[in-house]
Amino acid sequence: MNKRSAPTLSVRDLRTHFHTKVGVVKAVNDVSFEVKSGQVMGLVGESGSGKSVTGFSIVGLIDPPGRVVSGSISFQGEELVGASEERLQKLRGNRIAMIFQDPMMTLNPVLRIDTQMTEAIRAHRDVDKQTAWAEARDALGQVGIPSPEERLKSYPHQLSGGMRQRVAIAIAFINKPDLIIADEPTTALDVTIQAQIIHEAQALCRKTGTALIWITHDLAVVAGLADHICVMYAGRIVEEGKADDIIDRPLHPYTIGLIGSVPSHNKRGQRLYQIPGMTPSLLNLPPGCAFRNRCKFDDQECLIEPGTTKPVRGRQVRCYHPQRAETVT
């Protein structure tokens, strides 16, 4: 992978707000990141931290009352914020694909797999039915589905959860997109299937040079998968860096808490660390650092919103007190 190459996707200062009757929900607040081709970026955060909204902002599918308020989303040099609906429709499923959490819900229950797959092909490319069908069959084979010809003729309910998610992945990869946004794609699956799916998605990305954004709440999943990790909290990216660095040497107290809460063999017999308190409501965030109320390093300084600092080369963190893991857990 050429490190000098221009990023596939570059998000700058993105703000997506929901203007509800009770106030403005700042679901995504000043988020910036880049993904290069063939790279896997893990977007980690708990429920309501704005990670899914970030994904939907990229494909332009934020429904009212939500709106991308400001910022820029540049996909292969093309600005997506404010792009026309037709242009976005051409990109979706073609250059940018998505994979969703629940494969039972994302496949249409009354249409056969082949109908849904060939439809995805023929929406973007002018090929005849036979060609599309053959492509769909090959795509199913690629994601490790045995006897793809038979599977193509089945309905979603005849497949297991793992199989359905493989079909969803095959559909996402079918038009050889440059970017795939996977929104918690393995959360609904059991652990063994999860491992296989992750492995297959990773292999496909390496092979095709597709950039992948893997949205998850599970640090353990991205640890083995991602090259790069962004940790989101309350609509902001609080820490960003190479996957290994973040897992081994987290700097932000929140990341440290997250990692401390994952069971591991060298913490046997001890109680797992738990981050005190709850995620604040995005409706009226207190001024200053959003993590302030749950952080034990909170002081006067934290009443002012921390900017991004780069305490270590190649890493960014939004905190006045970047820590070493031992001091928190």
Add this chain to the structure above:
Amino acid sequence: MTTVEQTEIEVIAEEADRARVETPFQRFRSDFLESHIATAALVTLVAIILVALFAPVIAPQDPYDLSQVSVLDSRLPPGTKSPDGYTFLLGTDGAGRDLWSAILYGLRISLTVGVMSGFIALIIGSTVGLMAAYAGGRVDAVIMRIVDIQLSFPAILIALMLLAVFGKGIDKIMIALVAVQWAYYARTVRGTALVERSKEYVEAGQCLGLSSNRILFNHILPNCMAPLIVVGTVQTAHAIALEATLSFLGVGLPQTEPSLGLLIANGFEYMLSGRYWISFFPGIALLLTIVSINLVGDQLRDILNPRLQR
């Protein structure tokens, strides 16, 4: 890892077996045949449709061909020999038509009018309902208020008004029936489509870059099919009954093309003089048709309603 792969393979094999044993259609068929009444109704309905389809072959007389009909044969009781050599199985009516032939031809008209108007109303109603659900907001409100207003009037009243304006004829009665029925379909489809629209596969379709039309008609509409089929069968039965009523009242079809309703009306004046058959047999035919369609519709509803799933 081998054990993981093995279990996976077993699961896949099991699924493959299940898929091979029962296709959705096979399960649907076995569910439907579970009820004997519904099965009998279906058999009756199929028989009625076949008889109506092959009426020119089965009927001994063409009731529309005036050269075959003689007024001298009028009001003969069932079983009388006709001068042409066949038997008036169900007797003759006031115009001398063989009642059995007239019923067969009448069934054709009644079924055609019922099914055709139901089908056209289904297309119009479901398109309007889908639009309302997809557009939402003001468009939805306006369309659904029109539907509400329409449904607050009795169907027969609207049909009577329209026919009073248009006059008689098959095409006119179909227009009237479509005008009366489309609102039922619109309301049904809109309700179901609203639920389907919020499902994730719609979002996934948008993420695939499919156009709104494609999502509406290829993805949402097939998911609304179950209630549509049920409403469709029940509405067809309604349409047939309504057409018979209108013809009975003398605003539906012209005398020269008698539907079942008109046959009943023709015999009505002779009822008290003991010549019961002129109204009675067309009435039975109408009853059998409507009851069998309704029973089939009921069974369809039981099968297709996920809440009643056994």
